[in-house]
Amino acid sequence: MKRVGLALLAQSLLTSCKSDDSPGTDNASKKVIVVGAGISGLAAAKKLKEKGFTVTVLEAQDKVGGRLRTNRSLGVAFDEGASWIHGIDGNPITDLAQQAGMTTFHTDDESLVAYDLGGVAINESTYANAEEAFYDMLDSLMESGSPAKSFETVFNAEYPQYADDRLWRFFLSTYMTFDRGDLDKTSSLLYNEGEEFGGIEKIATNGYDTIPIFLATGLDVQVGQRVSKVDYSGSKVKVTHNGTVSEADYAIVTVPLGVLKKNSIEFTPALPAAKQAAIEKLGMNCVNKFLLTWDTAFWDDEQYIAYTPEAKDKFNYFVNVKKFHPTVNALMTFAYADYGRQTETMSDAQVMDEIMAHLRDIYGDSTPAPTNMLRTKWATNENAYGAYSFTAVGSEMRHFEDLAEAVDDKLFFAGEHTEVDYFSTAHGAYLSGIREADKIIDL
Numbered sequence: 001m002k003r004v005g006l007a008l009l010a011q012s013l014l015t016s017c018k019s020d021d022s023p024g025t026d027n028a029s030k031k032v033i034v035v036g037a038g039i040s041g042l043a044a045a046k047k048l049k050e051k052g053f054t055v056t057v058l059e060a061q062d063k064v065g066g067r068l069r070t071n072r073s074l075g076v077a078f079d080e081g082a083s084w085i086h087g088i089d090g091n092p093i094t095d096l097a098q099q100a101g102m103t104t105f106h107t108d109d110e111s112l113v114a115y116d117l118g119g120v121a122i123n124e125s126t127y128a129n130a131e132e133a134f135y136d137m138l139d140s141l142m143e144s145g146s147p148a149k150s151f152e153t154v155f156n157a158e159y160p161q162y163a164d165d166r167l168w169r170f171f172l173s174t175y176m177t178f179d180r181g182d183l184d185k186t187s188s189l190l191y192n193e194g195e196e197f198g199g200i201e202k203i204a205t206n207g208y209d210t211i212p213i214f215l216a217t218g219l220d221v222q223v224g225q226r227v228s229k230v231d232y233s234g235s236k237v238k239v240t241h242n243g244t245v246s247e248a249d250y251a252i253v254t255v256p257l258g259v260l261k262k263n264s265i266e267f268t269p270a271l272p273a274a275k276q277a278a279i280e281k282l283g284m285n286c287v288n289k290f291l292l293t294w295d296t297a298f299w300d301d302e303q304y305i306a307y308t309p310e311a312k313d314k315f316n317y318f319v320n321v322k323k324f325h326p327t328v329n330a331l332m333t334f335a336y337a338d339y340g341r342q343t344e345t346m347s348d349a350q351v352m353d354e355i356m357a358h359l360r361d362i363y364g365d366s367t368p369a370p371t372n373m374l375r376t377k378w379a380t381n382e383n384a385y386g387a388y389s390f391t392a393v394g395s396e397m398r399h400f401e402d403l404a405e406a407v408d409d410k411l412f413f414a415g416e417h418t419e420v421d422y423f424s425t426a427h428g429a430y431l432s433g434i435r436e437a438d439k440i441i442d443l
């Protein structure tokens, strides 16, 4: 963990020393409305309730979890949002998963087979050498970057030899576009910012929604309540949801950056200029996920099957679900950025055809069609309008802090997009909820 991470730890230790664990005697008279029942909102609500506050969570959807959302309709847990605990060492999700009963599996990055067009296997050392060169590029590209230039512009200028290299396109897509966003919109200076926890990657096997369901237990969560207005002009905060106005001493708004960008909620008075600028400048990317099932498995017995098509960001790797669900014959694949958005206009049959073209190129023309498919459409989802935030061209790291800034000690903001060290992750969202609860407790 780097310096900033230690500072965060020290801060939270101080906070936990300052306030004892017992519910505050005066707190019950203080009412808090939390907008959004994702992991950030629920973490804040749980902590505040434990401290004796009267807390109501208003959630637009008919269930809790937000971007921790699991579809079990095919008999296997398909996580439509987060799947992985990214680095289990020191990650708050590791303990939370244990408390919540979320089962996990170590997805071994070394268990990988890669194919080029025509199903030609990519030699292990070719892959490893390109990956190493790719990491070296990531370590230094920002030295040629500038605030107005995108990652793509600088990359193409510095590394023209890789412009048409399919393996490089694969790395750019799966390591950069997946984590950040469209390369022509990602900052050439800040693409590598943010902290990471160490340790292995673990994937949820019985569903990531286990965590929000656990956090929500015992809380007053009102589902099907879409918030349209937050008025913080008076001594109380007035929150309009489904035509009803509820009042509270404090409100914590945890809706995704995409929802804030769409101005789906009217704030009175308007949000401070710094917050509005941050909402505009930071990016919201698109990642879509697809789960396909078959009666029998025909693919390699490895954790990951990589493929290097001409088109960028298009179904270029497959997670072998059978590795952690031995009785389930399923693969999970992804589409990012522009291609990800394009899939949202395609029918299921069209999507399946495109995915099968890749699998048939690898495994032969007689590869059977899938029995079923589940898919996401995050870019057009009115509860998110995208997958997660990223450092877009023109953004600065302080924009995450501006998003986290409280207004008038009444209006608070949490969510992955407010966490400067761990934005775009489930753990970042969780930490942001705890952070905002602590702010209210300390008032």
Ligand SMILES: Cc1cc2nc3c(=O)[nH]c(=O)nc-3n(C[C@H](O)[C@H](O)[C@H](O)COP(=O)(O)OP(=O)(O)OC[C@H]3O[C@@H](n4cnc5c(N)ncnc54)[C@H](O)[C@@H]3O)c2cc1C
Binding pocket: 035, 036, 037, 038, 039, 040, 041, 058, 059, 060, 061, 064, 065, 066, 067, 068, 080, 081, 082, 083, 084, 085, 086, 225, 226, 227, 228, 254, 255, 256, 259, 264, 265, 287, 288, 289, 378, 382, 383, 384, 386, 387, 388, 414, 415, 416, 417, 424, 425, 426, 427, 429
């Ligand atoms: C495809 C995808 C893959 C991901 N993979 C990973 C991963 O592997 N590992 C990882 O750590 N992270 C991953 N993430 C990121 C992680 O899921 C999020 O960072 C985290 O879940 C965000 O939590 P949140 O509380 O900030 O927001 P959300 O979970 O989005 O919660 C916000 C809530 O607000 C509600 N809402 C919206 N508008 C309104 C309104 N007007 N009124 C009331 N309620 C409203 C929403 O319905 C939602 O429930 C992934 C995300 C996606 C989409």
